[in-house]
Amino acid sequence: AQARVFFGNYLIYFDVAITEYMRAIGYSYKEMIDQGMDIFYVEASCQYKGAARFDDLLHVHARISRFGTTSFTFDFSIFKQPSDELIATGRIIIVAVDIKTEKPVYIPDELRQAVAFFEGESE
Template sequence: MTAGLESRSTLRVRYAETDAMGVVHHATYPVWFEVGRSDLMRDLGLPYAEVEARGYYLMLSGLNVEYRRAARYDDLLTLVTRVASVRSRTLTFRYEVWRGLPEGGDLLATGETRHIATDRSYRPARLPEDVLRALQGAGQG
């Protein structure tokens, strides 16, 4: 991942997130990515609730997850979230899921989500300048 602001979220694997083999189910990772995205937006002073109250949605347009190692019940994880790219109507977030801390932990998965900004009618919309500036600043390092 490129340099820039990162948000770190601590997660503990819950039993309900595992499959019959005791491994975190693959569908859990996108849910965790949402946690990281929400935390990063909050860290930027742009909570999703505020962005939505201003009339904008960041709709998911693409998702990718690369699984490297299994996470298991009760593992303590660190989710690192970064802004990868920002344009007037689109943005991309990148994620790393670590067992333990990135400094010395095991990288379990990486991922990316792509989003398009829309208005309340779900039409593509240019994000407000202050939101763009904050997101662009987060992606620089």
């Protein structure tokens, strides 16, 4: 066994960060489903800049960096604590879809506004 965290786990960390981000902005996955919308991950990337090891404390920073008409992009940074060493960056592109047809749909204004408020772009 390697002493390093398996490379694929970084994408799991990104996924957990998305869930926590959505919870923090007050726009839950359940709310999306209730509105008839789902999200599909259509692209994911990770650039490894260092290594995490068993029992390391990590801080995963997530932010929505771009909104399109039917898609949005999350950017990530993972820092090892307490040194604050950057060990990975990444990106996930998500498409909003109708839950029944699975066809792309317009991203709701409520989501855009919640992100703008959370990111400090609105008063």
